[in-house]
Each structure stands twice: as C-alpha cells, then as structure tokens.
Amino acid sequence: MSQPVHKHDVFQAIADPTRREVLKLLSEKDLPISEITSHFPMSRTAIAKHLRILSEAELVSGQKKGREKIYRLHPEPLIELRRFYEQFWSNKLSILKYMVENEEEK
C-alpha cells in the first residue's frame, strides 16, 4: 500500500544538465518560469516540464503570484547526494590517500 510519493528522485532530477542549470539559477534568486526560460535555448513548455520533475524531487517549489508562478530552490534533498558520495569518499583524507596509493600505476 505504500504510496509512490515521488515519481522522480534526486538522482534522476539532477541527471539532466538543463535541470542542473536551473537549480544553479534558482540558487541565486527566486524566478518565474518565463525568466528561467530566457536562459535556455528551448521552449517555456520544456522548462515547465523540467520544473515539474525538480518539483517532484522536492528540489523546487512554485508559488503563484498574480499571473506568474515564482519558483524557489529547496536544496535539502541534495543531502542525499552527499550521503551517497561519502559512501565512497568519506573525507578529504581518504581522497588524498587514494591518490597517493595509485600514483605509480598511472
């Protein structure tokens, strides 16, 4: 019975370069769809779809303001990205260690 709360997860959401760019944009400032679209070589409709996917992953939310819909970044789910990353690189020391160990094999 467990509901499929989110169709898209964070990993899928950031798989697309356009969506990563959108997140970057929104990290500076809340923006309406049309403004976001102006930064990309594609239709507003395409951007709206990307925003929906980001929204399903709870990385952004949109609030209607007059006739505009203002989107805002919510970076919290990206923490899952960090948890994943740290399965492999738990700290900077381990990275250094790895690099040293493999120095000669190159």
Place this chain on the structure above:
Amino acid sequence: MSQPVHKHDVFQAIADPTRREVLKLLSEKDLPISEITSHFPMSRTAIAKHLRILSEAELVSGQKKGREKIYRLHPEPLIELRRFYEQFWSNKLSILKYMVENEEEK
C-alpha cells in the same frame, strides 16, 4: 570539432538505482560480472550494459582474467558530484544545522 569523449557522464551514470548498487558492491571488492549479477533480479546481459555505462563514465574498469572479466571501482569521477553538491551546501556546518533543525520531524 570537440569530440564527445564520454557518452555518459557521472550524473547520468548514478541516476539508475541498479548502477548505484553496483558501485556499492564494487566498493567492497573487485568482482566479475556473473558475481555482480547474482545480487540482482535481472539478466547478466542487463548488468553488462549497466557496467558499460559505468565504464563510459569512468567509474569502473574491467580487466580480463582468464575467462572472467573483473570489474573494479574508480570513485574519482564522483568528486564532480561533490563539487555540484557544494554549490548549494558549501560547508558541513550548514548541513549539521539543517539536520539538527529537522531532527524531530523524523
């Protein structure tokens, strides 16, 4: 003229849950395809395809050893994940702060 050196990048590579699991497996131990396959409810061919994608992203490499092909993890490209992550969460303090603030909601 710039060649598309890699068909798949890290972000695409880790978008699939099976591939993330494969990376996790390989983080413990180098493994041949058949052994990897035994951990998943799908065919060896399917796993081989996932390995190719991971390989294109340079997250794994495979070396023939007798009739087996042993795969090994190369976590280096995951550093890009970290760079992306830190665009939004620049330091551990902000993460800690967030986690503490949301402790009770679990």
Place this chain on the structure above:
DNA sequence: TTGACATGAAACCAAATGGTTTTATATACT
C-alpha cells in the same frame, strides 16, 4: 577434444525522456 562456463554482441521491445506545437485559462492593463 569435448563440454561446461563466462562473456560479448545483436536484434528486439515497451516505456520513459526531452522536446515540440496547439489550445485553453487566468490575470493584468488600458
């Protein structure tokens, strides 16, 4: 050398992805 095992490669398929165009609806402006 024959058979079992491990992988590779190709053809095929349904569903998802990432885009388009068209049409509709709600809001703001004059």
Place this chain on the structure above:
DNA sequence: AGTATATAAAACCATTTGGTTTCATGTCAA
C-alpha cells in the same frame, strides 16, 4: 470590454533507456 501576458494542459514525436532472448566466441577442466 478587450487585449496582452503568464502559465497550464494535451497531443504528438523521435530518441534513449532498461530490459529481454538468442547466438557466437573464448577459456578452463576432465
């Protein structure tokens, strides 16, 4: 009231994705 603006929603489409099955090739072992 009528027009322009901002978004939404739907139909459509080509390509990619994630799987399958089938067949071929190389290697080990008896």
